[in-house]
Amino acid sequence: MLAAACGGPKEEAAEDETVAIDEAAKSDDAATMSADADRAQAPQAAIQFTAHMLDAPPLGLPPIPEPADNPTTAEKIKLGEVLFNDARFSATGEVSCSTCHDPAKAFTDKTGPIPVSVGVNGLTGTRNAPTVINAAYLKSQFWDGRRPSLEAQSLDPFLNPVEMALSDHQPILNIVRHDETYGGLFQSAFGISGGAITIDHVAKAIGAFERVVVAGDSPFDRFYFAGETDAINDAAKRGFAVFLTQGRCVSCHTISQTHALFTDNRFHNLGIGFDRIEDDAQTVVGAFLASARTDREVDEALLGDVNISEIGRFAVSRQMQDIGQFKTMTLRNIAATAPYMHDGSLKTLRQVVDFYNTTIPPDQDQNGEANAFQSGGIRPLDLSEEQVSDLVAFLESLTSPQFEEAAQVSLANQASIDAE
Numbered sequence: 001m002l003a004a005a006c007g008g009p010k011e012e013a014a015e016d017e018t019v020a021i022d023e024a025a026k027s028d029d030a031a032t033m034s035a036d037a038d039r040a041q042a043p044q045a046a047i048q049f050t051a052h053m054l055d056a057p058p059l060g061l062p063p064i065p066e067p068a069d070n071p072t073t074a075e076k077i078k079l080g081e082v083l084f085n086d087a088r089f090s091a092t093g094e095v096s097c098s099t100c101h102d103p104a105k106a107f108t109d110k111t112g113p114i115p116v117s118v119g120v121n122g123l124t125g126t127r128n129a130p131t132v133i134n135a136a137y138l139k140s141q142f143w144d145g146r147r148p149s150l151e152a153q154s155l156d157p158f159l160n161p162v163e164m165a166l167s168d169h170q171p172i173l174n175i176v177r178h179d180e181t182y183g184g185l186f187q188s189a190f191g192i193s194g195g196a197i198t199i200d201h202v203a204k205a206i207g208a209f210e211r212v213v214v215a216g217d218s219p220f221d222r223f224y225f226a227g228e229t230d231a232i233n234d235a236a237k238r239g240f241a242v243f244l245t246q247g248r249c250v251s252c253h254t255i256s257q258t259h260a261l262f263t264d265n266r267f268h269n270l271g272i273g274f275d276r277i278e279d280d281a282q283t284v285v286g287a288f289l290a291s292a293r294t295d296r297e298v299d300e301a302l303l304g305d306v307n308i309s310e311i312g313r314f315a316v317s318r319q320m321q322d323i324g325q326f327k328t329m330t331l332r333n334i335a336a337t338a339p340y341m342h343d344g345s346l347k348t349l350r351q352v353v354d355f356y357n358t359t360i361p362p363d364q365d366q367n368g369e370a371n372a373f374q375s376g377g378i379r380p381l382d383l384s385e386e387q388v389s390d391l392v393a394f395l396e397s398l399t400s401p402q403f404e405e406a407a408q409v410s411l412a413n414q415a416s417i418d419a420e
């Protein structure tokens with residue numbers, strides 16, 4: 001059976017069994033017990049999105065890749081969803097994975113639209129929270145691809161000082177090893193409980209849940225893959241033609257005859273945000289290399305320093321040609337996931353298309369020149385206003401039914417911004 005997921009309306013999802021976590025976790029010692037008891041009660045599993053197993057992926061998507069050491073099961077998905085929503089896994093007891101990846105906001109920031117995520121004590125990072133939707137198809141995780149899997153990615157935010165700010169993963173283990181409800185969930189998912197639970201089991205459960213947060217079946221999918229000619233309007237059809245031809249979008253946001261991931265899983269320097277370090281790139285790179293020797297130090301440097309954040313893929317490859325390069329994100333459900341780019345600096349889809357049309361960010365001199373590190377394929381498109389509008393209409397047609405409401409809220413906000 002293939003792993004997949006489908007969203008459901010709030011009232012439908014509410015019928016599914018949810019899991020209430022005990023108000024306070026037991027701990028290995030009295031001090032930890034007191035700290036855990038002060039933390040907020042873990043929330044119920046998300047009610048805006050129903051994660052489960054399906055026999056086939058949604059229309060427009062291929063089978064979901066699955067790691068050999070973490071086969072997907074319904075029990076792991078259920079456990080992972082509860083872990084994903086547990087705010088006790090943060091230093092303040094107020095921030096969970098779902099804080100920055102809220103199902104009701106198409107798995108983006110709960111308090112959004114905001115450019116960069118907000119963690120414990122109101123601290124902000126340097127990067128926009130990418131949606132979890134269809135992250136299963138990405139060959140690497142995070143904007144710079146510094147983690148190879150959903151499992152590896154899941155553990156970093158717990159420790160980052162501006163995200164969940166734990167000193168180590170032990171507080172998580174104290175909770176899941178002693179909470180009776182977690183004991184039952186881990187027993188069902190892995191056949192273990194108590195002290196046998198490791199942080200690797202936590203990562204595998206969260207990864208299993210995130211892996212089934214997939215969504216296709218958009219109007220475009222019905223038009224392109226199911227032959228429903230009236231599934232999208234004429235503007236979207238014209239926009240798709242622009243996408244394939246003059247817009248050159250398909251070069252990086254790829255589609256095939258049988259499915260469309262809308263990403264090449266590669267990295268590119270678009271020029272967004274790079275002006276912050278363009279004149280001092282060597283100094284910024286030097287500061288990063290001096291301070292970020294371990295994986296944890298890399299993570300903290302990238303989310304803690306707005307200039308170091310702009311080095312992009314260089315943080316992984318340590319190759320100067322990769323400086324300022326960030327991953328091509330999928331376009332699916334993009335209407336629901338504003339703002340855009342790694343730094344959240346583009347607020348609307350129209351701003352995104354306008355940027356690609358000129359290759360100059362809207363906050364910079366439109367008569368200026370592109371940065372020297374900008375990827376070769378990033379060149380002005382010379383689209384007309386009608387073509388820009390059509391391309392935006394096409395992007396809106398990539399919305400899956402379960403995220404249509406979130407998209408409409410986002411698009412209404414974008415329209416007010418564009419009208420300013």
